[in-house]
Amino acid sequence: MSRVAVVLFNLGGPDGPQAVRPFLYNLFKDPAIISVPALLRYPIAALISSRREASAQANYNMMGGGSPLLPETQKQAAALDAALASARPDLTVKAFIAMRYWKPFADQTAKEVAAFAPDEIVLLPLYPQFSTTTTASSLQDWAKNYKGPGRTRTVCCYPTAQGVIAAHAETIRKTWIDAGRPAKVRLLFSAHGLPEKVIKGGDPYQAQVEATAAAVAGLLPELPDWRVCYQSRVGPMKWIGPSTVEEIHIAGEQGVGLLLSPIAFVSEHIETLVELDHEYAELAENQGVAPYLRAPALGVDQAFIAALAQTVTHALARDGGAAPEGAWLCPAGYGKCGRSTQGA
Numbered sequence: 001m002s003r004v005a006v007v008l009f010n011l012g013g014p015d016g017p018q019a020v021r022p023f024l025y026n027l028f029k030d031p032a033i034i035s036v037p038a039l040l041r042y043p044i045a046a047l048i049s050s051r052r053e054a055s056a057q058a059n060y061n062m063m064g065g066g067s068p069l070l071p072e073t074q075k076q077a078a079a080l081d082a083a084l085a086s087a088r089p090d091l092t093v094k095a096f097i098a099m100r101y102w103k104p105f106a107d108q109t110a111k112e113v114a115a116f117a118p119d120e121i122v123l124l125p126l127y128p129q130f131s132t133t134t135t136a137s138s139l140q141d142w143a144k145n146y147k148g149p150g151r152t153r154t155v156c157c158y159p160t161a162q163g164v165i166a167a168h169a170e171t172i173r174k175t176w177i178d179a180g181r182p183a184k185v186r187l188l189f190s191a192h193g194l195p196e197k198v199i200k201g202g203d204p205y206q207a208q209v210e211a212t213a214a215a216v217a218g219l220l221p222e223l224p225d226w227r228v229c230y231q232s233r234v235g236p237m238k239w240i241g242p243s244t245v246e247e248i249h250i251a252g253e254q255g256v257g258l259l260l261s262p263i264a265f266v267s268e269h270i271e272t273l274v275e276l277d278h279e280y281a282e283l284a285e286n287q288g289v290a291p292y293l294r295a296p297a298l299g300v301d302q303a304f305i306a307a308l309a310q311t312v313t314h315a316l317a318r319d320g321g322a323a324p325e326g327a328w329l330c331p332a333g334y335g336k337c338g339r340s341t342q343g344a
Contacts, residue, residue: 004093005118005150006084006312007109008077009125009138012099013060013067013269019102020057024049026101032137059274070104072267072299073097073126076308079300083309093312100138107145114148121150122315124308126266128164129208130157132201132336133194153315156337157330159208160215163307167298168212169219172261175295176223182291185257186225189213190244191264192271193230195237204334206240213263223259231280232271248280252287259293266298 014023028034028045036044060066077095084093094116098109113121123142125135139154146152158164172187191209199206210228217226231244244260251258260280262272276294284292298304330337 001090001092002119003117003150004084004091004120004122004312004316005113005116006080006093006095006122006124007113007142008073008080008095008097009123009127009135009142010069010073010097010099010267011134012102013069014102015066015070017057017060017065019066020060021049021053023102024052024056030100030137032133032140059270062274062278063270067102067269068273069267069269070097070099070102072269072297073099075300076126076267076305079305080308080312083305084312087309087313098138098142100134100141106138106141110142110146110148113146113150117148118150120316121146121152122312123152123154124312124315125155125157127264128157128161128266129159129191129205129212129264130330130337131194131198131205132203133198133205136336153318155311155315157204157208158307158311159212161307161311163303163305163310164298165212165215165219167301167304167307168216168261168263168295170303171295171298171301172216172220172223172259175293176259179259179291179293181222182257184255185223185259185291185293186227186247186251187217187220187223188244188247188258188260189216189226189228189263190231190260190276191228191262192232193239193241193243195235196240197237199240202334202336204330204337207330207334209264216261216263225256228263231275244280245283248284248287248289251289252284256289257291257293258284258289259291259295261295262297266304268297268299272297 014020025045028048029042034041077097080095096109096113097104098106127134213228229242229244229247230240233239260276281292
């Protein structure tokens, strides 16, 4: 049987207090995050990681001292292995994990994949929406490190894949029903933000996030009041908006409750478990926003895992990439998308 390695990419997170500072340093020394020459970028990264270490450690302490992202991704890898074993018994498939800013790094995972000796490799970012700051950075890191065998197929993005949309809609609907079906509640699709200059430079991330949100909202007629917003702003640059903070203030002024969906995150981590569940929840309470609800990240939702399996299957069937059902086609103006003229 053909041997297939599926490499799952994600950002990674510190596995303990001692890892917080080097994790932050790895993050900010990435040229996709701070686009200045290395001679300047490295000392800037060292300064930022030093200044943010204490506050970041405090946040990770709220989650037991480290990020749950790797254990969450390991569960997704195991679920994907099982789904592909069922869907493609003619193949020997194994999922591997490569994190960008903390262990397991791409160099170690590349050695494990090479030892597996695959005939085919599917590079599958766990970022449904493509960005130069996430997908492109992870893929470039992998290309520098992998020297083993196997024909490589790269998945660019899958923001409107049917299973992704269905999984989001179901987690939102369940959250709303479990809360008693509140009538006066606004659905906020909250995604990690980016500097505006990144989007103006041809990055399709915002367009893809908004396409995901629109498709999910289309399955939720019971929640007709919905908006897209962006969280986690850092630094002095102008970021895309509106911000999640702004939308919480608006909801307070208008006397509506909120149901937040982490539309660009497929795993629970610091931006969901701390930023959404603690910082923004406290802000909402102070603004008189009630109820304040939060739908979970997709995790190992059956529809989501099925979408990943389908994406892998389509990648193996085509040269150059994957085209799952509901595939996204980036408009030509988004030149930074790896498949802006061919789709996901």
